[in-house]
Amino acid sequence: EAVTIQLKWVTQAQFAGYFVAQAKGFYKEAGLDVTIKPGGPDVNPQQVLAGGGADVVVDWMPSALATREKGQPVVNIAQPFKKSGMMLTCRAETGIKAPTDFKDKTLGVWFFGNEYPFMAWMSRLGYKTDGSAGGVKVIKQGFNVDPLIQKQADCVSTMTYNEYWQVIDAGIAADQLVTFKYEDQGVATLEDGLYVMEDKLKDAAFVETMAKFVKASMKGWDYARANNDESAQIVVDADASGAAAIDHQKRMMGEISKLTEGSDGTLDTAAADRTVETLLSSGGEAPVITKKPEGAWSTAVMDKAKGM
Amino acid sequence: MKALRNLFAPALLGVAILVIWEAACRAIPIPQVLLPAPSVIGARIATEIPLLAYDFLKTVIQAVIPGWIIGCAAGLVVALLCDRFDFLKRGLLPLGNFFSVLPLVGVAPIMVMWFGTGVAPNIAVVVIMTFFPMLVNALAGLQASSHLERDLMRSYNASWMQALTSLRLPAAMPFIFNALKINSTLAMIGAIVAEFFGTRIAGMGFRMQTGFGSMSLDLVWAEIAVAAVVGSLFYALLVLAERAVTFWHPSYRV
């Protein structure tokens, strides 16, 4: 059976589980012929899913919920990532020690759907984000950490497994940095989960295929956690751009393992509810969701997978 | 009256496109997150006018127009320098070609590095995009005068500057206007794309990008519609100016 999976971002250890399952033949064992499509800043997995370009996509929950509210019923079928890797990294020299010090500072934020946890956090802290005095100055951060390195921003968004290490690589020692993990601030949202179209779940055969897919993928994740270095190499080999560097991927693999640790793919509904809550409190002129979603996650596939 | 008639044909075609689009969206339910129906987009435009106006200000007034002016001026000046100093023509021109496609994707982040987090990097991107078409067209245009006309200026021992203003620039105008027109649309694209990579959190490009993120495709298309209208008006103005300046060109004497 052919399965196409659309990743959220470029080929890197963040998606090691799928690449490992592919390379180690776990998919083949399950009788699946899997195509992995890398993503990028211009790829919206939900759009690819809607356009029929993929059967299943890796995406973050805020984006999936937004899509759902726009009338495109996508459903979470599995959640390999237990924890969020998002954090705000600040230069220590700016004097920021706690969230209360953000006042009038320039903060780099990722947009493209990733800004909502940040907005929720700021509104919880009582900061205005429209640039008015007494609030915080928000700049749109590209997909790297240049604004921090070049001192255009006091803090930037980073992932524990990627951008943070770019800051370190740029020659800024860890003790010159202050980090705030979203997980710790109570504004974390669920990251890399697997999503499919809701109506397809009515088809038992599809559920069966997905169950096989999830099971094999989770096997990949388990293997990746156990064999960090080998998995990093697999990712590097899978990268067609030739840009992935082995050292960086190894380190990323280590951090990713911390986020997937303990997940068998089952969605923690409490975490999902917290995500919804965070998003609902984010406010702003274009709220990502305006009401609590119904049926945005399904256990059908996981139930089946566990029974295999 | 004539203007009205001129608008009729394109308007008819436009209405046809919209009707087909709307019908398609209803008949084969195209997912909203792929392509919203015109009616949905229209509704969104109606409710978002202040936001669209604000983005228009941020993108068109602050980035497109200054960038277009600087880029076109720079292209023209370099073309003139190359024309004036043969050494530059031979030395600089081949290098000028290198800047013809500094790819946006690579340049935009660098511009942010160099020019900071304000509007300057966006302007810089527009300048880079518009520079080359003007350079190439202006150079071709400066060659467009006839030998007889140039001999006449020679017989007057006209200085380079005089020959330029009396003969070669007027003769180059059809080419220069081609560049201005091409650049008017390139500048719009450039400014919007620059916002994809820039740091500002306002503007048409920014709104489109976040619109994608939150799957508000109707908002994306609302911005696209504004871009199209603005771009077309910009272009139309240039066509009017072109007609006034190059009225003598055979293409206007059918």
Added chain:
Amino acid sequence: MKTERGQAIPVLVICLILVVVWYLACIPMNAVVAEAKIAAAGGGFAATLTESWNHARPVIPAPHQIAADLWATVFTIAPWAKKSLLYHCWVTLSSTLVGFILGTLLGIGLAILIVHSKLLSKALMPWIIASQTIPILAIAPMIIVVLGAMGFTGLLPKALISTYLCFFPVTIGMVKGLMSPDVIHRDLMHTYNASAAETLWKLRLPASVPYLFTSLKIAIAIALTGAIVGELPTGAVAGIGARLLIGSYNGLTMMIWSALVAGSVMAASLVWLVGYAERKTLARMGVRA
């Protein structure tokens, strides 16, 4: 021809000036990122130079750093390996060329239609213009998704984005060019009762050649831009655009810059090729030097 022969020295001189300016510019521009290291190295002039010219993540890398990266990715790796810059150049080049050819044909075709039919020109032109004001990067993902759903993947979607971008300058230039024949020449064809096709072929097209080549130079440059942009929504797996994106994403400054240089070299070569074709064509048409 004359200019080509006498080009080497001026180009070298200008290059030299550029390189010197570049090195000088590195010092103040890299000051922010390098100051800590300069201080660590004990400060002073020598340290300033070495640190600002050799920083791993500079605001602007020194030319020799780019050259080193280019050397490493072009000459030390087999050209078909995916770490080789040549491989990525080829990926981009192939969709550029396909896009350019399609765009040129489309552009000329549209120009011909517009010149021959007042109605078409009135009805089409505004929409062609409007189409160009749609930021391609905004709709590229949709195009790619839709084409992907229709079964078109790989080269074609990227080439189509190039086409979309590059046909416009050709159309604009050719409309002007096809309208540029002198009144007396048009009258002459008129007296022969020459068909539209003959007038096109024997008068309008030859008269439009200067406009055509000017447009083609711009079009091929834009086609390259389009190909690069088109690589982003296709998963950025290969090509100059992918290098730029991933280099930027991973903070690999040298990778960005060498990709930029590679892109520029390609562009300059392509533009030069068009210019060469122009000179040859004009010479064959007996145009006075």
Added chain:
Amino acid sequence: MAAAVIEARDLSLTFQTADSPVYALSKVNLTVNDGDFVSFIGPSGCGKTTLLRVIADLEQATSGSITVNGLSPHDARLARSYGYVFQAPGLFPWRTVEKNVGLPLEIMGIGDAAERVKRNLDLVNLGGFEKKFPWQLSGGMQQRVSIARALAFDPRLLLMDEPFGALDEIVRDKLNQQLLELWERTAKTVVFVTHSIPEAVFLSTKIVVMSPRPGRIIDVIETNLPRDRTLDFREAPEFLKLAHRVREGLKAGHSYED
């Protein structure tokens, strides 16, 4: 009586320009019969070219009527009834001399092009210049190429706008004679604009004298001279009488304006 090839009735043409209208033709009446050789003569700006252009359907009359071969000028043009030598050479700069002369043959799909091109280039004494481009020719040579081009496809009706203006007397005399021979041999109808009174008298069966502001016909002189004239004929008394009449007409036209 021969059939009328050109028949103009009360033909007027006014150009609208930015400042004031120009009355280029005003109530022109003219009949050209089959086999006629008609010359237009008149001061610069009197509407000779304009009248020729109306006949050729390159300009539309503002009022009045005109037929060419019994058809409207438009239909006559579609039937490729005439060859036109413009006042300026109007050669295509990207074509060599022989390709320029061959242009109408290509368009009309006429065979034996090479032979015709050669014959007509020889006629205007330009053998040996086949491969040159127009800018490599002198002014008079360009004009001769354009004459060869109009003759190449052997039209029944020839419209010639100062074809010999840029030529010296000797070549001009020669071409005058050749044109006359051609006309006699082929019984073409020729409408000819010239500034030279002797040329007009020598060549024509009918001389149309025009006057400007507004452009109009002030005299039509039927010459009734024998068809087979030689150059010496220009010394004959009838010739001189006719020339005198034309000159007087011209002067009268001029006196109107200064």
Added chain:
Amino acid sequence: MAAAVIEARDLSLTFQTADSPVYALSKVNLTVNDGDFVSFIGPSGCGKTTLLRVIADLEQATSGSITVNGLSPHDARLARSYGYVFQAPGLFPWRTVEKNVGLPLEIMGIGDAAERVKRNLDLVNLGGFEKKFPWQLSGGMQQRVSIARALAFDPRLLLMDEPFGALDEIVRDKLNQQLLELWERTAKTVVFVTHSIPEAVFLSTKIVVMSPRPGRIIDVIETNLPRDRTLDFREAPEFLKLAHRVREGLKAGHSYED
């Protein structure tokens, strides 16, 4: 003896073309003195325009030497020594008639432009056409605008390439006379290309007869006629004798080629 304005010694010019070289000028020797009125006459393609262009520094001789006002043609051009009427009008289409005539005045920074433009347009009988664009003029009118343009800045040396080719006899006679008056009044030096033998004889102090392939001078005729001629003078026996001599020279030149 007056100072030599133009002095050419063994001047040759060969055009290299794709097929064969064209010997446009071959060993030309010529002296033009201050105040001379020199006409070049010769068959089409004999190098008249080319010689004028060499004098004007628009073409470089292949061998031989030439001075203009004792300077090289290049320096003479830089000194704005001459006014040139080209064979084609060469008007700028984006300028009105008056702006075209005013062009050299603008470039040379000459004052009282408006007055000069008006005077010269009147001279060529184009008053009332100031605001028209070139394409709104007849061929002869365009030619006259270009004459007015060359006269506008009152150059000491006038180079005129068939200036009256597109004009009718009456206007031509009038302009001939006006040119003659101008020449007498201002003691200009004029170098004049024409195809009309009477015109050449009537106007010139010196007639240069040229012949083609290779382009060369075959006769230089000093006319020694009185300076104040009227048009009737064209009936005088000396006139006819000179005209005959020029015609014979021309024929001799022609016989060479056919």
